[in-house]
Amino acid sequence: MSQIYLDHAATTPIRPEVRDAMMAILDGEFGNPSSAHGWGRRAAARLEEARERVAAAIGAERGEIFFVRGGTESDNLAILGHAEAVCRHGGIPYAVVSSIEHKAVLSAAAEVGNRGGRWDTFAANADGTLDMDGLDDALANGASIVSVMMVNNEVGIHFPIDDVLTRVKAQGALFHTDAVQALGKVPVDVVDLPVDLLSLTGHKIYGAKGTGVLFVRRGVEIAPLIFGGGQEGALRPGTEDVAGAVGMSIAVDLAVRERESESRRLGGLRDLLQSKLGSAIEGLQIHGDVPNRAPHILNVGIPNADPQALLAGLDLEGIAVSAGSACDSGAHAASHVLEALYGRMEGVAALRFSPGHSTTEADVVRASEATLQVLERMRSVEAGA
Structure with a gap:
């Protein structure tokens, strides 16, 4: 009996192009990108090529792309990294998210509350709209970051986040979107849709598990959640997974092209x-x-x-x-x-x-x-x- 896999919204197999690109790194360019010798320099070059490839695919600058370990980490770094940055300046962060976000976003927002900030949700509707009155109330009450996913992972609704973005920016808050289910299915371009923060993962687009990206628009401040070396602009320290980053970049490029x-x-x-x-x-x-x-x-x-x-x-x-x-x-x-x-x-x-x-x-x-x-x-x- 043949098997039929109809659960691609949960995870996807790795494409041959992605696997081949990753194996070339694992078998050859295995150096530490922070090392000064040839192996390190070659690994660093592959890493920056991957960063440029992702940036080009979504309309970003290379310096706005940060490699992380998946969508959950990307969501957490965006929301909790913002909260930490606000706290460092003596403020009180206030995270507002839609009621049907992925658990990574909902849990990160709740953690903002656990750490002394505020958090709230506003409703999403079955007709594919959002409760703009609820959003406006939260913005009037000082929301510092709003997160709304592009495409819901359970029902597939593609939310009109351009309307949300306009309201959020008018009030001076940051806007984050989880685009994990959107890339390769709907347009994802940070020029056409000037969000502040955007999360992606590799394993939903035929890349490897444990790979992800956080887009951080130039000038937006978020703080690291873990500490160590200066990798990824000190935002995500630790020796980089060059093979994962290269594979992720190939997956992103193919998803956008196709x-x-x-x-x-x-x-x-x-x-x-x-x-x-x-x-x-x-x-x-x-x-x-x-x-x-x-x-x-x-x-x-x-x-x-x-x-x-x-x-x-x-x-x-x-x-x-x-x-x-x-x-x-x-x-x-x-x-x-x-x-x-x-x-x-x-x-x-x-x-x-x-x-x-x-x-x-x-x-x-x-x-x-x-x-x-x-x-x-x-x-x-x-x-x-």
Whole structure:
């Protein structure tokens, strides 16, 4: 039985181009970039080439790109690094984030509060809009940094952060966006969208796990969270992972170059899957079904079904997807995203399908058929119980 991987929003395989570039570093240019000898100089050159490649892909300057160890670290460095910088100047940081941010952003904002600052959330809506009144209230109360993701990782809504950015900058606050799910799917350009801070990770775009980037616009002050040498402008000290940075840069470059064609293809696969499931499952809910929608995520709600049983059944069929309940089900906590957007939905199983580079129409058709078969078996068992 062939395997079908439809969980690319969780992680992706490494592309051959990325692997080859990383292996060339691991096998040859293995020096410490801080060393003065030839091995060190060559490694440093590869690192700066990688930095320039990422910068060019998103419209940044080379000096605005900082390599980190992933999206979570990037989010934390942006928010807590800002908070630390504010505290060093005798101020009180105030972080404001949307209610459906990734846990990395929500937890970092909460930590601002734990460290003596303030934090708050404002609502995101099921129609793909944001509570601008709530945002305006927070800005009027002195918000120092606002964070809103470009594309939500669970439902795929592409939020209109340009409107948020305009309001935030008018009040003199900083704006951070988590673009982890956006790169390669929607435009990401820091010239067209002049955010202050932007987070990326490699493993969502066919790069290696443990690689990431924080874009910090020139003139924006954030403080380091760890201390050591002067690497990465002393913002992220420690000997650099040159292979990871090079691989990340190749992944970013390819994602941006291929975005338009790949987004069209993924959107077609998503729509085909949505049509197949929608025509066969009575009462199927489509979460994030709005015009401003990224192409690579389909989150559906299936009434009167157990998400973990569905996930296990699909796994046995060789289909990899993600399951998230819209309500508490034993040890499985409710999705904070679905609850924030739709409220509590008792008895609804949420499945997230996310196609990727290797996904074909045949894969989507088989996945839809397998979902229906697993659901039918589950309901037959329940009926006979």
